[in-house]
Amino acid sequence: MSKVKEAVFEHIISTPMYIATLFFAFLSGHLWAYIVLVYFTKKERALLTNICGKTILGILWFSFILIPIYLVTYKNLIINQENLIKVMSSVILFSLVTQLIVFIIINLVKRGK
Numbered sequence: 001m002s003k004v005k006e007a008v009f010e011h012i013i014s015t016p017m018y019i020a021t022l023f024f025a026f027l028s029g030h031l032w033a034y035i036v037l038v039y040f041t042k043k044e045r046a047l048l049t050n051i052c053g054k055t056i057l058g059i060l061w062f063s064f065i066l067i068p069i070y071l072v073t074y075k076n077l078i079i080n081q082e083n084l085i086k087v088m089s090s091v092i093l094f095s096l097v098t099q100l101i102v103f104i105i106i107n108l109v110k111r112g113k
Helices: 003-014 016-040 051-074 081-112
Strands: none
Touching: 003 016, 016 051, 016 081, 051 081
16 A cells, blocks of 8 residues: 555544534435445446445435535534534435435335326
């Protein structure tokens, strides 16, 4: 492994919130991939079928939810690592609850047809 990869890996391992964020990002991405593949397309998408793609999809969803929460909490978009870690648990919780509500609505609408 290169020195850069080792440094990034050590940094992620040193902060439990990063590990939790990656885990929940994978779960979130997995649910979004399920929604897209089952309800909206019949084709397999390479991005949506592997672990890395699902994690990236979850991180994109978390980023979408992070911006309004960060703005309300800190009144600006100057993001630093300490503030980001402080709001990440709220972002994870809010995004998963929102995603569950969206999943239930899509499931009821699509199954009702």
